[in-house]
Amino acid sequence: MQYYSLHNNAPKVSFSEAVIKGLAPDKGLYFPEKITPLPKSFFDTIENLDTIEIAFQTIKQFVGDEIPETELRDILTDVLSFDFPVVDIKENIGTLELFHGPTMAFKDVGARFMARCLGYFNRNNDNKVTVLVATSGDTGGAVAQGFLGVKGVDVVILYPSGKVSDIQERQLTTLGQNITALEVDGVFDDCQDMVKKAFLDETITDHMQLTSANSINIARWLPQLFYFVFAYKQLKSKGKDIVFSVPSGNFGNICAGIVAHKLGLPVKHFVAATNVNDTVVRYMKTSDYDPKPSKATISNAMDVGNPSNFIRIQQLFDNNFESLKNSFSAYSFDDNATRKAMKEVYSQNKYIADPHGAVGYLGLKAYGLEENEYGVFLETAHPVKFLDIVEETLETKLQIPKQIEKVLNKEKISVKTNDYKKLKEFLLH
Numbered sequence: 462m463q464y465y466s467l468h469n470n471a472p473k474v475s476f477s478e479a480v481i482k483g484l485a486p487d488k489g490l491y492f493p494e495k496i497t498p499l500p501k502s503f504f505d506t507i508e509n510l511d512t513i514e515i516a517f518q519t520i521k522q523f524v525g526d527e528i529p530e531t532e533l534r535d536i537l538t539d540v541l542s543f544d545f546p547v548v549d550i551k552e553n554i555g556t557l558e559l560f561h562g563p564t565m566a567f568k569d570v571g572a573r574f575m576a577r578c579l580g581y582f583n584r585n586n587d588n589k590v591t592v593l594v595a596t597s598g599d600t601g602g603a604v605a606q607g608f609l610g611v612k613g614v615d616v617v618i619l620y621p622s623g624k625v626s627d628i629q630e631r632q633l634t635t636l637g638q639n640i641t642a643l644e645v646d647g648v649f650d651d652c653q654d655m656v657k658k659a660f661l662d663e664t665i666t667d668h669m670q671l672t673s674a675n676s677i678n679i680a681r682w683l684p685q686l687f688y689f690v691f692a693y694k695q696l697k698s699k700g701k702d703i704v705f706s707v708p709s710g711n712f713g714n715i716c717a718g719i720v721a722h723k724l725g726l727p728v729k730h731f732v733a734a735t736n737v738n739d740t741v742v743r744y745m746k747t748s749d750y751d752p753k754p755s756k757a758t759i760s761n762a763m764d765v766g767n768p769s770n771f772i773r774i775q776q777l778f779d780n781n782f783e784s785l786k787n788s789f790s791a792y793s794f795d796d797n798a799t800r801k802a803m804k805e806v807y808s809q810n811k812y813i814a815d816p817h818g819a820v821g822y823l824g825l826k827a828y829g830l831e832e833n834e835y836g837v838f839l840e841t842a843h844p845v846k847f848l849d850i851v852e853e854t855l856e857t858k859l860q861i862p863k864q865i866e867k868v869l870n871k872e873k874i875s876v877k878t879n880d881y882k883k884l885k886e887f888l889l890h
């Protein structure tokens with residue numbers, strides 16, 4: 462499989478090159494040259510396949526022969542060692558819980574997959590790779606955990622000071638070893654811009670091999686397609702048309718869902734549910750892409766003003782606005798509506814949704830499910846990661862899971878980084 466840059470001004474690369482580079486030299490995102498649908502029989506008999514087989518069959522064309530089948534299966538077995546259940550909430554609505562991994566957010570799968578791919582590519586050499594990553598909350602912790610102790614890899618995480626939850630901050634600042642956290646005086650978009658700038662800065666790239674562990678990296682992005690296929694396997698027997706509502710910030714997860722659809726996954730419609738950071742929602746109304754600086758909300762992992770992956774979504778629909786509109790809608794909700802939805806789901810259905818999941822739930826309501834449709838909103842992170850907000854909104858106490866307890870008493874270590882110059886200094890010294 463070859464990957465090309467969506468800016469169309471860089472050479473095509475293989476899977477391993479795209480993973481190691483992260484971003485193309487023309488600053489474009491890498492995109493698979495071809496997506497070949499799986500045979501219909503794969504989806505017709507999916508109930509007979511286990512998680513690893515589903516993952517292997519859906520990812521193998523993207524990896525090509527650069528990781529042999531046995532090694533790829535081992536990587537998948539290691540990465541997918543927890544559950545991805547769909548929980549029924551109402552008669553026609555369920556939630557796909559993506560928080561049963563080590564850092565209790567959906568980023569765990571992509572981060573662990575990418576870490577293991579890099580580990581495989583580095584197995585016989587001493588080349589060092591520095592992974593630069595920007596986080597608005599969940600990516601940082603997942604990448605820190607996924608790459609902890611990986612041979613030949615140093616991880617540098619940029620996060621916006623005061624704009625991630627206490628637990629998210631602990632997850633990314635307390636591990637030590639090959640993981641360093643840089644605390645940026647700004648918003649997520651500042652962190653993401655600094656990361657992208659570093660990729661183009663030859664005074665840095667002449668000295669070190671940089672890559673990204675945000676969803677701009679294909680190995681972080683593509684495995685997220687598994688979630689949608691795992692959900693389908695669980696829901697197929699309902700015999701209904703499936704509508705996915707995906708809480709969206711950088712739009713990597715929903716974009717991976719659309720890749721699954723391109724592979725042949727039966728999906729009726731995709732709903733992108735955002736908080737007030739509504740660049741894509743406005744675009745769907747006006748066809749004018751006008752990113753704005755991100756605003757802080759209670760669903761902080763989605764506080765993204767200029768979503769990196771929207772360009773990939775447009776590409777998946779051949780840059781045709783009408784065809785995008787047929788399969789994809791976007792809605793935004795403010796914090797008041799989010800809190801109200803959390804209360805509604807809790808009082809009516811005894812389900813504790815985190816603020817991101819609640820935005821996803823609202824997305825399904827705004828879409829308006831029809832008789833033969835079943836809506837799935839993605840619970841992208843465990844409610845405990847937003848402890849204060851959830852406890853205060855629902856007036857209830859949450860139990861702290863053991864994955865989270867582990868980081869609660871650890872000491873936060875971060876380096877204050879106010880601008881690009883500081884990042885550069887840090888990387889070069």
Ligand SMILES: N[C@@H](CCOP(=O)(O)O)C(=O)O
Pocket residue numbers: 595596597598599600601674675676677710711713762763765769
């Ligand atoms: N939502 C993210 C922001 C970055 O998204 P990514 O999927 O591109 O890593 C976060 O929680 O950090």
